[in-house]
Amino acid sequence: xxxxxxxxTLKTLGVTAVMLSGFSLFASAAYSATLPNPGDFAYVLYQIxxxxxxxxxxxxxxxxxxxxxxxxxxxxxxxIGAALAFLASGTLLAASTIAISMGxxx
Numbered sequence: 001x002x003x004x005x006x007x008x009t010l011k012t013l014g015v016t017a018v019m020l021s022g023f024s025l026f027a028s029a030a031y032s033a034t035l036p037n038p039g040d041f042a043y044v045l046y047q048i049x050x051x052x053x054x055x056x057x058x059x060x061x062x063x064x065x066x067x068x069x070x071x072x073x074x075x076x077x078x079x080i081g082a083a084l085a086f087l088a089s090g091t092l093l094a095a096s097t098i099a100i101s102m103g104x105x106x
Contacts, residue, residue: 049099054092054096059093063090064089066088070082
């Protein structure tokens with residue numbers, strides 16, 4: 001019984017791997033966008049949301065507070081909470097790069 005279950009799991013993983021590799025053959029290239037053009041409404045939103053808020057003093061203070069919160073969680077051995085706080089703080093500090101990268105989706 002155990003051997004059949006193991007074989008079924010391996011067969012399922014093999015089929016999944018073949019399907020994913022097949023899908024990658026038909027994937028189109030992803031095009032990365034740069035900053036919005038100055039003067040556009042999207043650039044105004046980018047300037048206010050990313051440059052002034054997230055990359056400004058408020059965003060930096062929130063990121064530093066998040067790193068402090070992560071250090072506090074590490075001290076209390078809450079590894080998941082610390083990892084999430086570090087991830088969120090890093091995301092805030094890299095907000096402009098993430099916004100530029102996400103331009104291809106919009």
